[in-house]
Amino acid sequence: MSKIVTAAMVVIGDEILSGRTKDRNIGHLADMMTALGIDLKEVRIVPDDQAAIVEAVNALRARNTYVFTTGGIGPTHDDITADAIAAAFGVPCDYDEEAYRLLDEHYAARGIPFTDARKRMARMPKGAEHIRNPISVAPGFRIANVYVMAGVPAIFQAMLDEVAPTLKKGAKLLSVAVPSPFPEGTIGGPLAEIQRTHPETIIGSYPKYQDGSFWTEIVIRSRSEEALKAAKAAVEAMLENLLNRR
Amino acid sequence: MSKIVTAAMVVIGDEILSGRTKDRNIGHLADMMTALGIDLKEVRIVPDDQAAIVEAVNALRARNTYVFTTGGIGPTHDDITADAIAAAFGVPCDYDEEAYRLLDEHYAARGIPFTDARKRMARMPKGAEHIRNPISVAPGFRIANVYVMAGVPAIFQAMLDEVAPTLKKGAKLLSVAVPSPFPEGTIGGPLAEIQRTHPETIIGSYPKYQDGSFWTEIVIRSRSEEALKAAKAAVEAMLENLLNRR
Missing domain, CATH: 3.40.980.10 (MoaB/Mog-like domain)
Structure with a gap:
């Protein structure tokens, strides 16, 4: 670890x-x-x-x-x-x-x-x-x-x-941000599922309110680059899927 | 009280x-x-x-x-x-x-x-x-x-x-700011004395660092307007006194 x-x-x-x-x-x-x-x-x-x-x-x-x-x-x-x-x-x-x-x-x-x-x-x-x-x-x-x-x-x-x-340095927590055009309420369910299946990552979602509408910044953090990449791919596939259904 | x-x-x-x-x-x-x-x-x-x-x-x-x-x-x-x-x-x-x-x-x-x-x-x-x-x-x-x-x-x-x-409102804490051209190290002694003799006030001093030199914002707070005025007068007299000695 x-x-x-x-x-x-x-x-x-x-x-x-x-x-x-x-x-x-x-x-x-x-x-x-x-x-x-x-x-x-x-x-x-x-x-x-x-x-x-x-x-x-x-x-x-x-x-x-x-x-x-x-x-x-x-x-x-x-x-x-x-x-x-x-x-x-x-x-x-x-x-x-x-x-x-x-x-x-x-x-x-x-x-x-x-x-x-x-x-x-x-x-x-x-x-x-x-x-x-x-x-x-x-x-x-x-x-x-x-x-x-x-x-x-x-x-x-x-x-x-x-x-x-x-100072002692820790293993660096890598992070990547994926902007979501969808509000949290739309992505919340599938995002929770991605978090469950990617336990080596911490997935945060940060609602942004701009000009009367919501979008979301999804931030994935992990100490493993591999785990980070896998979770990012899963989030992108989820967003792609939602866009296609629009 | x-x-x-x-x-x-x-x-x-x-x-x-x-x-x-x-x-x-x-x-x-x-x-x-x-x-x-x-x-x-x-x-x-x-x-x-x-x-x-x-x-x-x-x-x-x-x-x-x-x-x-x-x-x-x-x-x-x-x-x-x-x-x-x-x-x-x-x-x-x-x-x-x-x-x-x-x-x-x-x-x-x-x-x-x-x-x-x-x-x-x-x-x-x-x-x-x-x-x-x-x-x-x-x-x-x-x-x-x-x-x-x-x-x-x-x-x-x-x-x-x-x-x-x-919400229940408290007795309002009144406050007044007195800018001091002197750094904290110059006014620290007399200011502590003013705090001691004005116990109904809270006197804070906030160092400001600008363009390589220090000045100080002195903030007096009190729930009593009278106490506030008295402490403010004492601080101003102290600064006046220091200016005259410059």
Whole structure:
């Protein structure tokens, strides 16, 4: 059997839940995981609240290869992610010597005061390793299988680019999309039958509504190229058959 | 004290987790909840998997006034939300007489066959009430405090418009945004102090990264207009003070 690697994501921030900020990181992580052959199994969006963060991270790290978090690692009072992750692991959260030095040098070189607020960004759970931040220096961190990254999309993406080459890759889930001019209600029966007879594939059907009528995108996924081809042929034959009966 | 009404959301669908479809419903629900004075406390995105749906719905319905789900109520084999919600409540899932009649009439009037796949859309947990679907007829449904709606954004939005007037409204969380030309590291200390001395407000700070430099959007929220004004004045005085020291 193919090697299965799974991931979950925790998006941290009141601003996403209030609608003020529209998340742009979930879709990016999902695309990246798919490219790496890693199954993204669940995403949770939680507020800036320690108990909520701890609950989500502990539930998800126990049952996934990796957990990725975004948000809450800046310098202000509502940035509580480092403390929450330390609490989730039951370890102290303190200034990291190397992070403190990096930030001190960075701000000194620019004549920017290294305020207490900025010093907060050097805090991380004991035993955490840095995730390099090529944009604004303040590092993310990894502790065990949990990767803690920034919420600002440009920084999140840069941090994920640092992390990606270090991750175990899964057997890639291949996928092919077959557009169906028929709505789901027409193809649902035969499609269920194709799913039953092609158990090595996952067949999804996604209704599209455009200009008052429905069409369907059928997506077939499999870790076996052969199984994918066979299911695709079956779906195409089914659509051909329906077209001929029109 | 103000009346607190809370909500959670469960987004159901492999296609969101694979990145193939980018969710457009979370932000819409978040905006709508904020407009209604309802606190959106958590969002979970789960796959088309009954155990995952049941776990998320049961965890969230126990601790929120409302739970809203999107996705998985169409006619195909991967649309398993009705069964999963029935399982979460421990009730049977069967054809709803009224939904069946509505769909039968709808398709008959259009000369479209009422296939077994389409009939699946009439299935719902015993005891559920319809949520009207003004676009494509197949209803969503409510059981207890759980509202089950379509994933197609146009239909989800129409269903939510049907539901919104029936929801308890919370005391509205007022909010005001104050743009800060300073990055978070500069304002973090004094802002934490303002948060401490204005406990009736929630002060968030959202770093913005543009053209290589940082500015910050400070957002103050409160259910008391007076408290909001006082905190806003304190933030503005703090920024004024920093500008004068520049």
